[in-house]
Amino acid sequence: MSRSTRNLSLTILDQEKSEQIHEASLYLMENVGMKIEGTRAFKLLHDNGAVTTNEGFTLIPRELVERALKSVPKELVLYKRDGEPSIKINNVNAVYFGTHADQLELVDPLSGRVRKFLRKDTAMMCKLADYLTNIHFILSVGMSADLRPEVQSQITFLETVKHFSKTINFSTNDIGALKDIIEIAAIVAGGLNNLQERPFIFYLCDPIPPLAHPKESTEKLYISAENRIPVVYMPYCMMGGTSPMSLAGTLAQCNADILTGLVITQLVSEGSPFIYGSMPSVFDMRSTIGSYGAPEFHLLVAASSDLAAYYGIPFFGTAGCTDAKVLDEQAVAETTMELFSTMLSKANIVHDVGVMDHCNSVSPELVVLADEIIEGLKHYTQGVQVNAEELALDVIKEVGPGGDYLTNLHTLLNIKKVWYPSLFSRDMQNINESQIKEKVKEKISNIMESHQVPQLNKSILMELEKWSAKLE
Numbered sequence: 065m066s067r068s069t070r071n072l073s074l075t076i077l078d079q080e081k082s083e084q085i086h087e088a089s090l091y092l093m094e095n096v097g098m099k100i101e102g103t104r105a106f107k108l109l110h111d112n113g114a115v116t117t118n119e120g121f122t123l124i125p126r127e128l129v130e131r132a133l134k135s136v137p138k139e140l141v142l143y144k145r146d147g148e149p150s151i152k153i154n155n156v157n158a159v160y161f162g163t164h165a166d167q168l169e170l171v172d173p174l175s176g177r178v179r180k181f182l183r184k185d186t187a188m189m190c191k192l193a194d195y196l197t198n199i200h201f202i203l204s205v206g207m208s209a210d211l212r213p214e215v216q217s218q219i220t221f222l223e224t225v226k227h228f229s230k231t232i233n234f235s236t237n238d239i240g241a242l243k244d245i246i247e248i249a250a251i252v253a254g255g256l257n258n259l260q261e262r263p264f265i266f267y268l269c270d271p272i273p274p275l276a277h278p279k280e281s282t283e284k285l286y287i288s289a290e291n292r293i294p295v296v297y298m299p300y301c302m303m304g305g306t307s308p309m310s311l312a313g314t315l316a317q318c319n320a321d322i323l324t325g326l327v328i329t330q331l332v333s334e335g336s337p338f339i340y341g342s343m344p345s346v347f348d349m350r351s352t353i354g355s356y357g358a359p360e361f362h363l364l365v366a367a368s369s370d371l372a373a374y375y376g377i378p379f380f381g382t383a384g385c386t387d388a389k390v391l392d393e394q395a396v397a398e399t400t401m402e403l404f405s406t407m408l409s410k411a412n413i414v415h416d417v418g419v420m421d422h423c424n425s426v427s428p429e430l431v432v433l434a435d436e437i438i439e440g441l442k443h444y445t446q447g448v449q450v451n452a453e454e455l456a457l458d459v460i461k462e463v464g465p466g467g468d469y470l471t472n473l474h475t476l477l478n479i480k481k482v483w484y485p486s487l488f489s490r491d492m493q494n495i496n497e498s499q500i501k502e503k504v505k506e507k508i509s510n511i512m513e514s515h516q517v518p519q520l521n522k523s524i525l526m527e528l529e530k531w532s533a534k535l536e
Contacts (some may be wrong), residue, residue, distance in 0.1 A: 069157055074408035076363065077315075077370035085371060088316035089323055098275050098324050102282035108331045121275075129323050136338050138376040140294060141348035142201070142231045142264045145252060146518070149201055150231045152265075153378045161384065161438060162201035163417040163434070164234060165189050166208055166222045169425035171390060173508050178389065178425055180209035186220060189413035190227035192428055192508065195515040198438040199431065201231040203268070203415055206241070207267045215535040217241035218248070222532050226254055226525070229518050233296075233415065235268040238470055239283050242267065244531075246291055251497045252520065256291070266294035266339065268380075268415075271321045273299045273306040277328075285325055289332035296380045296413075297325030298341025302354045305347030308311045311364060314344045319371055328379075339413065341380035342368035346448030353422045357398035358389040364495040366409035373410040380404050384417030391429050395420065399430065407445050429504045438488045443483040 077085065100106050100122040109122060116122045141341035142151040151160045153419075166189070170181045186208065186293035193199040204224040206217030217236040224232055225248070236242045246256075253259035269284040271277045281297075298366050299321040307314040308506075322340055329338050345354050345361035355361055359502070365381050372379035382408035388395035406414050416423070418431035448454075459474040487503045 067098045069078035069442070070159065070407055071157070071449075072408060072445050073410060074106060074405075075370060076367040076409075077374070078373070081082065082289050082371055082374040085312065085319055085410045088376070089320040090129060092275065092316065092320040093124040093129065093324065094126060095123070096275065097123045098277055098321075099325075100277050102277075102284065104279070104286050105282035105328050106326065108286075112331055113273075124324060124327060128327045128331070132323070132327045133379055134196045135330045135334045135396075136326060136377060137335060140337055140339070140378045142266060142294065143264045145225065145229045145264050145520075146233075147258075147262045147264070151413065152519075157391070159407055160413050161198055161412070161434075162231075163189065163193050163199055163384075163419050164205055164419060164426045165202045165204040165228070165232075166191075166220050167205065167419065167424070167426040168209075169209050169421070171425050171427035171429065173428045176390065178286060178421075181207060181426070182210050183219070183223065184322035186223040188222055188512065189426070189428065189431075191515055191517055192431060192511055194228050194230060194517050195511045196432065197436040198208040198226035198435045200229075201233050201413070201415075201418065202228050204232055204234040206237050207236070213237060215241075218244045218535050219532065221248060221410060222528055225249070226520060226528065227517055232265045233268055233413075234265060236284070239280060239287065242284055243289055244535075246287070246293060247463045248528065248531055251531075252524055262291045263294055264535045265339075266296065266337075268296045268298065268341070270298045270300060270341075271325065272322050273301045273321060274317055275321060277321070277324060281325075282328060286330045286332050289329040289336040292333060292336050293340060294337035295378065296341040297322055297327060298343055300343040300345070300354065302345055302347035302351065303360070305354070307344065311360070311367075313369070315364060318342045318344050318368065329528055338377065340368070340375065340377045342371075343382055346369065353387070355387055356382070356385045356416070356422045357394070357402075359401070362402045362405045366405055369410040369412075371404075372412075375497060377398045377421045379410060381409070381411035381414045382416045383411075384430075384437060384438075385419035385423070386430070386496070387420075387422050389421045389425075391420075391427055391433070394431060395427075396433070399434055400437055403441055404444075407438075407441050428508055429501070431492035432504050432507055433487065433500070436485060440483055440485065440488075491529055508529070 139154040144150045193202045204221045206220045250256045250259045251266045344364035346358045369379045383402040386395040386398040
């Protein structure tokens with residue numbers, strides 16, 4: 065099971081600050097309320113003590129939050145397509161990264177130009193992610209330009225599950241697509257019971273900040289919970305636009321929305337798996353975008369991971385992305401800063417690796433480059449172990465003053481403990497131009513030519529083809 069393990073960690077919110085934000089969130093839930101739509105969720109909340117004001121805002125008592133926090137699983141195991149464990153979360157030390165199977169646009173690795181994402185590109189993104197050691201899951205969204213919107217989510221998932229053997233995160237354009245994909249995943253897993261016991265999928269949905277939970281969101285939570293499919297509930301708040309122009313206020317509002325989603329899932333099915341997701345960024349007043357590269361965004365993501373750790377719930381974060389349109393100095397700077405921040409935070413599952421242009425496009429080249437950056441950062445976040453073996457006093461004594469370690473057996477036995485990059489250059493004499501982009505392109509080309517994703521069973525493939533024919 066490949067993962068990034070960190071012994072170093074960064075704390076933005078200590079126990080006292082986490083408690084203050086928790087209390088502020090409960091105040092919002094109990095006194096300001098939520099705009100709850102969706103008959104089933106609305107009734108469920110009212111049957112358990114929630115009330116709705118004349119203005120239409122549902123007040124959620126803290127007792128429901130406390131009950132939900134007791135019943136939600138604190139550990140989570142997600143599996144590969146073949147049922148082997150892939151992502152295991154039972155503490156804050158493990159972090160897993162994921163990229164996209166599709167997106168609105170693709171930064172084409174051959175031409176370098178930005179173009180619309182097409183159905184055929186999903187196979188490429190899946191094969192790339194399947195090969196890369198530090199990419200543990202892929203996000204299937206449903207955005208291919210050459211597919212009808214009504215079936216984009218389902219067909220993209222079909223393409224993803226055929227071309228990717230690891231864990232699949234998915235979102236859908238509508239409620240019906242969610243139901244379809246659960247059925248499709250159940251076929252691959254050998255039945256719904258097997259899918260529930262060894263989930264190789266997990267779902268991503270969100271509220272609409274501030275404090276609004278439309279029918280599509282609450283129904284998606286409801287369906288995920290009743291089928292016991294792990295679900296991420298993740299508000300995307302923009303400071304000054306859809307959340308207060310303050311860090312703490314934005315965290316409190318996001319947290320209130322997430323806790324509302326948690327309460328709904330636990331009322332539907334006590335003990336159903338839930339993942340805390342949060343994307344609190346800034347509304348850039350000059351460009352009117354929600355920034356994916358802003359330092360405040362990734363500070364708040366790290367702070368949100370502290371809140372998730374405070375509750376003991378797995379956290380779904382964001383890193384490895386950029387506001388840049390193409391792979392340039394800005395893209396590399398923002399991507400590296402974010403990956404460093406998230407690997408020092410308490411994040412567990414991290415999405416959006418390789419996403420560019422504030423989430424309009426995905427770059428296969430940036431995914432490959434991020435894989436290399438993550439590998440290097442793993443050697444930083446391991447920290448320094450101090451014990452008799454690591455102090456190596458006997459080795460120092462053996463070599464003695466003025467000696468050298470190059471031919472010492474200790475060096476030979478431990479030489480692979482340090483990181484040797486495959487893309488970055490440490491040559492004695494470097495040429496006067498960058499070779500990185502060519503190395504990245506060559507690596508992508510080699511993966512496309514040589515990597516073979518394990519094939520699904522023929523009977524499963526036949527069932528998937530039936531689904532594809534029905535949808536098309």
